[in-house]
Amino acid sequence: MKIIHCADIHLDSRMSANLTREKARERRTELLTTFRKMVEYGAAHEVDAILIAGDLFDTKNVSATARNVVKDLIVGHPGIEFYYLQGNHDEGSFTGGLSQIPENLHLFDSKWTSFPLGKKVCITGVELNPENSGSVYNTLSLDADLVNIVVLHGQESEYSAKDKAEVIHLTALKNKGIDYLALGHIHGYKKERLDGRGVYCYPGCLEGRGFDECGEHGFVELSVDEAAGTVESRFVPFASRNLYTIPVDITGCVSTMEILERMKEETDAGNYPEKSLVKYELTGKVDVESEKETDFLLHQFSSRFYFVKIKDSSKYLVDYASFAKDVSLKGEFIRTVMGREDLSEEDKAAVIHYGLQALAGEEILDA
């Protein structure tokens, strides 16, 4: 038996933090398309069930398109059982708008609900809220002879936290007979052992939406051997685009062209696909008299990837010794700045950089 475990798809996500309005709209469409492709993948690979461990939608007010596409996909694949556990983002957003719940859509509520699947598999889940989060662990009862898949949405934690609905108390779930704890909430793939019998797994989101969701994204495909009572799982990368943060240490670079070369080296080494969304993070220390133009750098990579962003986190390095006895306005200026005890080292470096850029006739501000 095959089962897909996915979560945190966040359909209708705005995704406008980094992207233009047009690209954000395009990414929203891509997100919905990837979900459709995942369901079609399930149909093509004869998957029996799809577990959605929360946050299928990003908002309570689901767009008509997203709602209809999801409903039509569920209705259009009667051979697949959909188990949908609502998360903290999509509470009532989807089912409230349906006049009739499709027969192959199974919903959970604030009490443990179990659905038998096949002969030996039992899918159990509960939607956590402030009222039940403390008590659900005591009321979970599973048949040890079955293959038990438990679905929850929340932040993993080894310790319970009072009144925090979204915290999953992993310790309390140990030795309960769980074979596979299908979780949602964390947006990156994570799989760890729960106890001697089972594992817990976050599949991560289906598509990365911001640079806090870098790397590969997709879903988890479970293979359940009902006879042996075992569950094997593997991560299936499925995102149409991935996001990458490329750190570039520009220490020692004295010009924009040198920084560009350094960025190219890092880019080539990573072999990132053209459809990626890339953020370069410039780090390290550059000489206070060095020149760097981030607009120029951004322009050099804008046609290479779907989206490019540069964050300059580099610092200026001032060689005080070389100016200590310099009889010049520069020397005098640097000594004057360094003599200001009210300024932080970072501010001093910035002031010195501005002053030297001004004297050199260069752009005073980097961007």
Next chain:
Amino acid sequence: MKLIRCHIENFGKLSDFTYDFSEGCNTICEENGWGKSTLASFLRVMLYGFRNEGKRDPLENERKRYAPWQKGVYGGELQFESDGKVYSVRRIFGNKAAEDEFQLTDARTHLPSSDFSQKLGEELFQIDGGSFERTIFISQNDCETFVTDGINAKIGNLAENTDDINNFETADKRLNDLLNSMSPSRKTGLLRQRKDRITELKTQIRNGQEIQNTMESIDARKKAAIEEREKLSAELTELQERQKKLGIYKDQQAKKEKYLDLRAKMAERQQTLKEAENYFNGVIPKGEELREKTAVCNQGISVRKAMEIYCLTEKEQAQLKDNFPMADNVRLEEKYAEAQELESLESATRKNALSGEESRRLEELSGYFAEGMPQEAEIDSVKNAWTNRNEGKSLLQAKEIQRKTLQSIQAQEDARCLREQEEAGKRKKILLLFGILLSLGGFVVILLGQGLIGGVLIVLGIAAVAAALLFTAGRSKVQTGENTELSYLEQEMEELEAQVRIEEGQIEDFCTRWGLREGLELTSWLVELQNKRRDYEALLERQKQDGSDEKIARIAALQKDLQQFFAEYGEVPETQNYLAALHELAGKCRQRQLLQEKQKKYLQQKQKYEAIEEQVKDYLMSLQLIPEEHPEEQLAELESHRKDYEKELQELWRSEQEIRAFEVKEDIPALLALKAPEGEESLESLADEMQVLSERMEECFQTIDSYQKQLSDLQESWDNVENMQEELKALQEKTEEGFKQYELLGMTKNLLEQAKSSFTAKYTEPVMQGFRKYYRILTGTECENYQMDANTRLQVIEGNMPRDIGYLSLGNRDLIGICMRLALVEAMYEEQKPFLILDDPFVNLDENRTKGAMRFLTEIAKEYQVIYFTCHGSRE
């Protein structure tokens, strides 16, 4: 460094002008308009080039201003000394800088030198043109000075460091501009604009919060609508349940009614069956038997009808009773054959009998052909012979004409041949003689030893003899041919005449034998003879056929036999038409035979009918019925009742089966015990209620949908608010960063100025000392009211307040400026002193100060080479 010599080719009004400079003070005292300022400018231009080349005004644009008045080469030469070496620089100016020529040579070797470039002034004095004009070059009415970056750089020994104090003013200006562009207070300032945008966004977001409230309100209403929909759905489910129950009751009720109805119908059937049974007198006829008897009865009806058909009429019975002798068919057939033969014989006799005319004709022809009769072929042969004879005659006539013609031609030809033979005989003889002679000649020539010629002559001679002989032979041959043709013709004619004679002999024999009368044409006679022959043969044949004795005897025998036959029946036919009489007799016999057969059949049918009638009567009796007159009707009625009875019996059985099946299928006791549900609702009323609920649910759906749409619209607006929130957040971050940058930039500006002041302060005091020295020389008094700030700006203390020297009088400003320039030059050039160019700088000084100025000149000429221009002897 010092000037040694200058030569002007053409520069302004000066042309071909040379001046040799000496050490110390070089005073050039000339009247106004001589060209002193032009010369001073020439010196400056030779070092730094023209000023204001981009200006259109010729007075401001020096290249135009100093263009030669008298044309010619524009430029000149300047010889100077620097670091112990003497150089000569030559510049020729074009209409623009690109056309300028520059040449630097070592004055001693006259070889080109690369120690200095075209930027001679900057390289020589290490200051730019502006700084040069603020220090070394003191022009008329421009004595005031201020410290430029170049001066500062030169004083600070940073003239060669391009990104340092010499760029301070630019850097300061750029920082200032940047601060202004970022200003949080100016309207055009970036930070001010961002602050304004933040305020605007905050206001919009604050207003947008209302959207969230509205959304929550609508969401609550939507949830209420969903609850309402679910409640209605539950009610509908309950109604459906009730409808289902009521439906079940209705079904059961219908079944109960059906069961009772079935039972009632069965009772009714039983009654009907009993009534049907009562018709019969205890014995219910079996269907098959009844059908059999009915068939028998029907057969009886048919038999009775046949009896009626075969029953003889009285007349027929009378006919049967007389003693008419029956002739059998064989005999009748025999008599038929006889009658037919008789009729045939009589008919033939009637047909072949000759008429009187024919008998006469036969008699005549018998006489004519008494000797015999010619055969048909014989007559035809005579006809052919006659035709051949006529054709032969005609041919003979034609050939006779041809013979005569040939005979005439022959006579003519013979005469001509005779003539030709005579002439030919002569020619032949000559030719023969010539040939012989030629041959003989040939022999003679051979004998004479001319073999070849002799041979030729012999050949020619033989040829001539041969030709003579051949000619004779040809002529004889022609003559023979013509004679042959004529003889052939005559032979043919003879043969033809013989043939004609044979034909005529044959015809003559035939005519003689059969008596051709004289004057009768042969052909017509032959046709007539042929016709006679044919008539005679036909008549003989008919005579042969007609009335032989055997035939007559046979006719009489047949007539007798037939008359005897008919006599047996007493009906001898008068007309002797035996065939018709036989027909009639045969008819009578057949009629009698038919009557007999009819009679026989009638008796058979009667017997059969009586048997049937008995059988039916017995059957009816067995059914306890009295047979009636028409048993078939009785049987039909019986069958009808039996069918009715059977049908009723079948219906009853069917009813019983139906009831049994119903009882097996349904719980009869429960059905009989069925009670109506409580309440008075009907399916219709329930359907109405459900309809109302469905409509309300539909309304609910529409309401939810409407809320959903409103929420979607509001979500879009809220998305905008969220966009604004994101923009606000990003803007706040950028603004915060901007403020930080603004603060740091402000600090940069201050610290840079501070550094500059601090840096320049180090050489302020030496400059001030120089100023005081030159002030004392020039004025004879100590300088007490002047001070210099950190930016090397001279200030005058008036009323205990430092003031800008711009407040002083023009004369004082010139005086201070001259002193300051000298002080700066002194600070700038500690080692190699430059030359000084003073273009009448003391013009604004009063008399006392002018004297001081002269002292000043004397004093500075000790250290510097001075080129001093003046127009007045008092200042000389």
